[in-house]
Structure formats: structure tokens, C-alpha cells
Amino acid sequence: MNFKQFLQEEAAKAALVLDEKQLAGFERYFQLLVEWNEKMNLTAITQADEVALKHMIDSLTCLDPDVFLPGASVIDVGTGAGFPGLPLKIYREDLQLTLLDSLQKRLTFLATVLAEVGIDDVRLVHHRAEDGARDKKLREMFQVAVSRAVARLPVLVELCLPFVKPGGYFVALKGAQYKEEIEEAQYAISLLGGKLEKVQPVQLPGLEDIRAVLYIRKIKKTAATYPRKAGLPEKKPLLGEGS
Template structure:
């Protein structure tokens, strides 16, 4: 068992107004088991204890369902997914979602493909975020693009907004120490508007911010720029 026992995980989720059933628990535990196993030979996460995985990876990822409106059967892309957060827990908790996991590191994609085989089917794509956003088969094809990343909002928006269809949403899951207003101009240029900024915290007291951006018009074709340009001069 790589996460808390079922009754303890249920209690942890209930503190945040969430529930978890036994099938969801089984899938999450299998994922955690693979995460800990693969982490011995590759750097996936610094958090490997059962409480840490349960709260800081799983509950943190899944609070999106309490804080944002994710319609049934939505197509979701997790951009720069890393070890699979939040995209994998989202799929394991809501099997109706069509989840795509995109990451620039092939060994992480190999790990995620193993998780997909052992739990529920997900699409795993090896690509840099700015390259994927220019591909016809991915550009403006998703109801939701999501990222749980340290990049500032103007940078993250340029990586993620090209994937979102008009009427869809880009959701950024962030720490507490960023001036979100600095991303407003970038979001506008890329075809969106910030519709909600939600401050919340985990049971441990760790503070989080969720930024929800609505896509109101197509992203201009010149975006995303290449990675060097994005990091050198954000919008």
C-alpha cells in the first residue's frame, strides 16, 4: 500500500468536502505503487510517503473537481504533466474524462504509459509544450488544458492556451506567491479572459491558488512562439 489506508484517505478527503469510493481508491493506490517503484530508478517526485502522496499529490490534484466545473466526457490535456499530476488522478477519479498527458521527457512518458496499462487508458504524448500546441491534431482540440507548474502565468498561458477550443478553459494550479494580474495581458492576447482566481488550502495548511481562464476567441496562429522566445520575453 503506497497511500493511506482507505478509511484514512476517506477522512482526509472529507476534510476538504470530497469523497472517494473503493474503486477510485484501488486505482489511485496502484498508481502510487508504480510511482514509488519507478521513482527508485528515475526522478519522478520528492514526495513518496503515503500521507504526502495522498494529500499533496492526489487530494491537491482532485480538488479541481470541487473548485472548477469539469463537464462529463470532457477532453482534458495535462501540459507538462511530469509524473502525471494532476491528469492521472483526474482520470482515475473520473473515468468518463478523455485524458491526454503531454511531457517533454520520454522516460516520464514511458512511466505514464505503464500507469495507463495498469489502471485506465490515457493518451501519452512525448513533445515539448510549444511544439504540441502547433500540431493540427492537438491545437484547439481540448475542452480543458491544465497545468500544475511553477512557471509564471504569462509563460504557462502561452504553453497551454493553444490547446483549448473556443468555449473551453485553461486551468493553472499554482502556489500562493504570484501576482496573477501580471498574466492578464498574456491571457487576453492568447484569446482568453481570467474568469476566476480561487485561493484554497490543503488540510496540512499548504496554500494554493487555482486560476481559471475561459477561451473566448481563437489563439492567433503566431502563438506559441518557440521556447527560447517564451522564456526570454513573456507576453
């Protein structure tokens, strides 16, 4: 089977319906991912069936229609090779997407993908998350912030919640240790104005590992002191009093 057939098959198992335009967009994205990965480190996963499942379908598992409302403004923090933000945009054209990353060469790759797929309304932002969240044009300007495979949850909460408007959501796609990460992040979630509203376990077709999507609602504004300066959230996560 080729990539498009793998993707169509895995999407059906996940109860997702992809039309021809979406399939073509995902296929071109895959081709460019493999091509660019030969000259820069974008992903360790390059086989067609694995990219289809572990990158494309996995990214779409967070797409709760009660969170991603029609026309929602979405920022993907630390987007890397574009996951989960770009698959969400290919699947849902109405989303107003911003892709934020600290490396310009990754944004150059994403600009190429967007041009080749025919998407012209995605904003690319070159920033560390800590700096971007202090930019008045970005801070508390989004209905949804998403992040996948960037850092442990106590760190991610500090990096992502400041981008979210009160009433919006931070959506984290996490791996098998998500329960432990939730325990670690309780203090940070509360301190930064959030509330864990829903935990949605995810099992991708044919894989034994359990994943989960965490939906953290922003219930009040984040204090102006957060996020702390670049590098500090990772070095000294907000784990409790005195952290």
C-alpha cells in the same frame, strides 16, 4: 496508517468521496510512483501521507463540474509524473484525457501506471508544449487544458491556451504567489484570447500554505503566431508591449 487510509481520510476532509475502485487505483499509482522514483526523478514527495495530500488531493481541487463537463476532453500540459491529469481521470473515468510531456521516460512511467490501474483510453503525447500546440491534431482541440507546477503564469498561458477550444478553459493550479502571477499574466491572457473568470483559493487540510486554482476562459481563437518557438516563452515571457 497506510496510503489508502491516509487518502480516504484526506479526501473526506476535502468533501470528496472515493469508492473502492478509485482507492485501489490511487494506491497502485502511489506504489509505482515510489518504485520508479528510485531510478528516475519523478517527485521529491514520497511519504504516503504527503503523496495522498500534496499530489492526489491537491490535483482534485481543480475539479469544478461547471468546467469539467461530462465527457470533457482534457489535456494535461507538462504532466510530469501525471499530476493533475491522472488523478482527475482516476476520479472521473468519463474524462477524455491526453497527457503531454517532453520526456519519453516519464510517459513510459505513465503508460505503466495506466496499464496497472486498468485505464486504456488515455492518450500519451511526447512533445514540448510549444510544438504540440502547433500540431493540428492538438491545437484548439480540447475543452480543458490543465497544468500544475510547470512555470509562472505568463509562460503557462502561452503554452496552454493554444490547446483550448474557444469557450473552453485553461485551469492552472498555482502556489502561494498566485496573486503576483495573475498581475504578471494580464497582458498574456488577453493577447492569447483568454479571460480570467474565477480564482478559487485552496487550503489543503493541515497545511498553512495557501494555493489557488485559476480558471481562464478562452473567449477567442489564439493568433497563429503563438506559441512562439520552443524555449522562447520562458526566456521572454509576454509581460506587456515590446516583450
